[in-house]
Amino acid sequence: MSQEKEVKTKGSKKSLQTARNTFKFIVEDYLQGHAHKQEGKPVVWSCALAEKELFYAMGLHPYYPENYAAVCATQRKNRDPSAEKEAVRFAKIAEQAGYSADLCGYQRVATGYIMNDDLTDAPLGGMPAPDLMVTTSSVCDVRLKWFEDMAQRLNVPLFTLDRPERVFNDIRRHPMPHEVKYYKSILEDYMSFVTDVTGIRYDEDRLRECMEWSYKTNEVRLEILDLRKAVPSPMGCADGFATMYPGMYCSGTEKAYNYYKELRDEVKAKVLAGEGIIQNEKFRLMWYGIPLWFNMGIFNYFEDIGGVFAYEPAYNPSPWPQSTGDDPLTELAIRSLYTGTSMSSGMSSILEQCREYHINGAVLAFLLTCRPVYLPALETKRILEKELGIPSVMIECDLVDERSYSEAQVKTRMDAFAEQILGQLEAKKEVA
Amino acid sequence: MNEIFAQYCNNRHDMARKWKQETGKKVYGYFCCMSPEEILFAADILPVRITGTGEPLQKADLHVPPNSCPFARSCLDAGMQGHYDYLDGVVVPNSCDIIFSMEYLWKTLVKRPNPPSMVGGIDLKPYVHYINYPEKINSRGVLPFYKEVLSIFKQELERGNNRLITDEDMSRAITAYNDDKFQLKRLYEMRKTDPPAVSGFEAWQAVYASILMPKDQHAALLKESLDEIEKTGRKAEEGVRIYLSGSAMDRVNADIIKVIEECGGQVVTDDLCVGTRSFWYPISTELPPLEAIARRSLGTACPRSTVKERIPENRWAHIVNTIKGYDVEGAIFYVLKCCDARLGEYPHLRDKIKEEMGLPSLFLEGDYTAEGVEQMRGRVEAFIEMIGG
Amino acid sequence: MPFYAGIDVGAQSIKVVVFDGEKILGARIVVTEDEANRAAQRIYEDLLGELKLSGSDVEKIYVTGWGADDVLFADGKSSEQVCAAKGARFLIPTARTILDMGAEGSRVMKLSADGILEEFVNNSKCASGTGSFIELGAVYLQVPIEQMGPLSLSADGSADVSSTCAVFAESVIISNIHKGEPLERIAAGIHKSAATRVSELLGRIGKVDDVVFVGGPAKNRGLVRILEEMSGVSFKIPDNPQIVVALGAALQASTKQKRKRRKGAT
Numbered sequence A: 001m002s003q004e005k006e007v008k009t010k011g012s013k014k015s016l017q018t019a020r021n022t023f024k025f026i027v028e029d030y031l032q033g034h035a036h037k038q039e040g041k042p043v044v045w046s047c048a049l050a051e052k053e054l055f056y057a058m059g060l061h062p063y064y065p066e067n068y069a070a071v072c073a074t075q076r077k078n079r080d081p082s083a084e085k086e087a088v089r090f091a092k093i094a095e096q097a098g099y100s101a102d103l104c105g106y107q108r109v110a111t112g113y114i115m116n117d118d119l120t121d122a123p124l125g126g127m128p129a130p131d132l133m134v135t136t137s138s139v140c141d142v143r144l145k146w147f148e149d150m151a152q153r154l155n156v157p158l159f160t161l162d163r164p165e166r167v168f169n170d171i172r173r174h175p176m177p178h179e180v181k182y183y184k185s186i187l188e189d190y191m192s193f194v195t196d197v198t199g200i201r202y203d204e205d206r207l208r209e210c211m212e213w214s215y216k217t218n219e220v221r222l223e224i225l226d227l228r229k230a231v232p233s234p235m236g237c238a239d240g241f242a243t244m245y246p247g248m249y250c251s252g253t254e255k256a257y258n259y260y261k262e263l264r265d266e267v268k269a270k271v272l273a274g275e276g277i278i279q280n281e282k283f284r285l286m287w288y289g290i291p292l293w294f295n296m297g298i299f300n301y302f303e304d305i306g307g308v309f310a311y312e313p314a315y316n317p318s319p320w321p322q323s324t325g326d327d328p329l330t331e332l333a334i335r336s337l338y339t340g341t342s343m344s345s346g347m348s349s350i351l352e353q354c355r356e357y358h359i360n361g362a363v364l365a366f367l368l369t370c371r372p373v374y375l376p377a378l379e380t381k382r383i384l385e386k387e388l389g390i391p392s393v394m395i396e397c398d399l400v401d402e403r404s405y406s407e408a409q410v411k412t413r414m415d416a417f418a419e420q421i422l423g424q425l426e427a428k429k430e431v432a
Numbered sequence B: 001m002n003e004i005f006a007q008y009c010n011n012r013h014d015m016a017r018k019w020k021q022e023t024g025k026k027v028y029g030y031f032c033c034m035s036p037e038e039i040l041f042a043a044d045i046l047p048v049r050i051t052g053t054g055e056p057l058q059k060a061d062l063h064v065p066p067n068s069c070p071f072a073r074s075c076l077d078a079g080m081q082g083h084y085d086y087l088d089g090v091v092v093p094n095s096c097d098i099i100f101s102m103e104y105l106w107k108t109l110v111k112r113p114n115p116p117s118m119v120g121g122i123d124l125k126p127y128v129h130y131i132n133y134p135e136k137i138n139s140r141g142v143l144p145f146y147k148e149v150l151s152i153f154k155q156e157l158e159r160g161n162n163r164l165i166t167d168e169d170m171s172r173a174i175t176a177y178n179d180d181k182f183q184l185k186r187l188y189e190m191r192k193t194d195p196p197a198v199s200g201f202e203a204w205q206a207v208y209a210s211i212l213m214p215k216d217q218h219a220a221l222l223k224e225s226l227d228e229i230e231k232t233g234r235k236a237e238e239g240v241r242i243y244l245s246g247s248a249m250d251r252v253n254a255d256i257i258k259v260i261e262e263c264g265g266q267v268v269t270d271d272l273c274v275g276t277r278s279f280w281y282p283i284s285t286e287l288p289p290l291e292a293i294a295r296r297s298l299g300t301a302c303p304r305s306t307v308k309e310r311i312p313e314n315r316w317a318h319i320v321n322t323i324k325g326y327d328v329e330g331a332i333f334y335v336l337k338c339c340d341a342r343l344g345e346y347p348h349l350r351d352k353i354k355e356e357m358g359l360p361s362l363f364l365e366g367d368y369t370a371e372g373v374e375q376m377r378g379r380v381e382a383f384i385e386m387i388g389g
Numbered sequence C: 001m002p003f004y005a006g007i008d009v010g011a012q013s014i015k016v017v018v019f020d021g022e023k024i025l026g027a028r029i030v031v032t033e034d035e036a037n038r039a040a041q042r043i044y045e046d047l048l049g050e051l052k053l054s055g056s057d058v059e060k061i062y063v064t065g066w067g068a069d070d071v072l073f074a075d076g077k078s079s080e081q082v083c084a085a086k087g088a089r090f091l092i093p094t095a096r097t098i099l100d101m102g103a104e105g106s107r108v109m110k111l112s113a114d115g116i117l118e119e120f121v122n123n124s125k126c127a128s129g130t131g132s133f134i135e136l137g138a139v140y141l142q143v144p145i146e147q148m149g150p151l152s153l154s155a156d157g158s159a160d161v162s163s164t165c166a167v168f169a170e171s172v173i174i175s176n177i178h179k180g181e182p183l184e185r186i187a188a189g190i191h192k193s194a195a196t197r198v199s200e201l202l203g204r205i206g207k208v209d210d211v212v213f214v215g216g217p218a219k220n221r222g223l224v225r226i227l228e229e230m231s232g233v234s235f236k237i238p239d240n241p242q243i244v245v246a247l248g249a250a251l252q253a254s255t256k257q258k259r260k261r262r263k264g265a266t
């Protein structure tokens, strides 16, 4: 391997036009939100896995501190190259106030950001102050505690969408009646909460409309995923992560649907033309976990030796249950309860995906501060090896705080890993 | 305070095995104090809380990453090593992220005593029981939901053990549990004096024993000891009065209480799951038993739960309840690394305890080893000297 | 007049102060690898000899520091945090925040307006914010430790030695040497790295003026300057910053009584 190759933190090279346009999409979304706030309309702060339709149906403009932390991980104050990344600046403020450096990077960055007196002294002009906050109990404890803490610091009302944490195998995927009933009662409570705080009333038709957009969006996103199974890979992880924003954070809107339609057409054209991200694809990798937002360039690391990052399980949609024709809240409750967050469901689905995407190796982003990502990492490694003979390598780091990133270490590991995979492919060829 | 408590604290596995042999009954393990132990007790099963060893890991290190909660890792390691081979079942509630993952980890990695009986992809006699504990413990729809969760658990137990659990069984369990809670509360009451009647470490031993042995037996023994102490009027050492707040406090971590005492402090009350959180609030005897048990479990002041209030206050009410009347002079937070819920609420609690009660706090991040506890001695000493003059 | 002694047993050196209730009569700093009890006894007796005092003139001896428990002839023991606070406040009565940087650990203490210790923070187990980190750097750069400060001041910028972990920083120092970075720039980088850690401590406690800097590294001008720049404070540094903790112990010997109850929260 060439000695000069760098894993210096930098942005990624995206291969799709739509992906390159995403930052514009995000910036516009941020600006729209500021305008929305100026018109006196309410702004909500929330997080991934809260159902986004709930916001659009109630006329709230959502902001996501976690996504904002990721933005901060790529920006420096006044674009001054000698300044530390904004994420690091904010994380330090939080740590000084007693928030452990072991806590989720998103939480530290966002907490440091709100402890700054001036919310606009930050990338993209900051997030508009929230009128309310909504979090979910799904996936991790951090979101509960972090939002509770922000609610107290900013004195802004908080609502928690308490989604039962189900454990199921394929047979029991469909939620049980008491689970649906409970989650529906939570959704109803949410509606009255918003009405109480903002005066806006729940409009069933409006919600149904949003849900239709998100169903459609989900369908297109699933189509894209299907296209990504093609060899050579038409769309890799760099593009995958770059294009998650509209789906993760704006689902339920027409603009998100249009965005993915365009993306699908672009990917489809590439598949039809047999065009891959790189010219000579030799091996395909999976990226497990959330990316290192300050260093997206890592996805291009293996390209000159024929390696592509073809698939990432994070942020991707799963099929939704058939619409039942029930009232939209029941339908939404059932849909949400289909998401499996337990290790049991995680393990079986990752095996399936590695087969479908023809994966030869996995890079496990061992995110030091995100428990849902690091907890299953060793088991994932073990199972991939045992069930499919797929080797993997771990990269230790925080997701937004680059202080814990060691370039030299990552480089050594990645290079050794590439050799291992190339050796395996060589051996296979000889056998054949 | 009581020889039998000490035996349970130091030799828990032998004691449980002995009990099992003598009675011929079953023993189940559980994680976290919200677990509905009362239902197990009602089924004539001895519920024991699963804890770790604090020793270097032998097996779990290949499966659970090093930066995960060291307590939970050690629990799993003990399971994988066979320390818990006498358990007939294991209860995993949806508490923190790590315990939630035990549903998979324990099921996959710890050898079970009997083979599963699978029918149509479903295990009729599960070894690991998952309790879908809700996170918003006072929301409008939570009670019917959680009652259903518990009745599914009850059915699993009934199927697995071929016996019905009647309302009478459950009422009997509630009485036994309430008796024990009453004695424990009495024990804590006796620590309000200066010096307290019972030292922090002795009190911890009593609480720890209560989660490892049959509650009725524990209540009787504790009553005897407390009567005795009242009669003789004996007192513990005088010391700077400390409120101890922290993560899982088993035999390994509890040495911090000893260190505090050796440095001239005296733990008089706490916010611990092997402490006030496991017994403070009695179970209602007016309600149907399953509902009463559900309410007790939901009422656990677990740091990982949240509430419906718009500005949640990090369990402030529980903290006030457990500090009030104890003449506390300082708070020590002993939090295990990676314990996100506790780490996340710490800055806020520290500030609030300072503002509203005028108490200084000391923060210690634990690694769940005996050496780690020892390394904290210097800071504990300074903190206690700082308060004591 | 009664006399009092304070002994500070650090990881590398032992400091002894004899005090008459109002002023310091004499002090000694000895670097030693000898067993703590024996070494402390010897240094203490030497100092008494120099001051023409005998053991019976000294009413009480208090010991503090890393090896305090090993000193068997002391009458009492006090923590480093309390001693540093007392000593610094005695020398500089306006002190509200005290930074004590030692070989094996750094800590910051905050005092109330009337001088009561209210809060302290320690650096984590890691060595990167301590005096020994700079000493380690000196070993790699092969310059005497006293030269480290001046060397760093002469640099036109600093090499990147930043790291959250001392073990890690070591390898960064070495790779900088291999790359041929000028020594003064590496020295500056080492100071910057240590200062980052320490200024975090100052930030965590929310420093109040006057900020007093005690401990051996307080004599390192290079470190003081970069720390002042970084944390925006101007330090007050006592003449002999190394003996402040031992002085605090002597003060404790002269005043400490059995504990009085503070009013608890009810």
Ligand code: SF4
Pocket: A066, A104, A105, A106, A107, A139, A140, A141, A142, A143, A369, A370, A371, A372, A373, A399
């Ligand atoms: S801990 Fe992980 S899942 Fe939870 S908020 Fe942080 S990054 Fe997201």
Ligand code: SF4
Pocket: B069, B070, B071, B072, B096, B097, B098, B099, B247, B248, B336, B338, B339, B340, B341
């Ligand atoms: S100590 Fe904390 S992280 Fe560990 S199991 Fe308990 S709640 Fe979870």
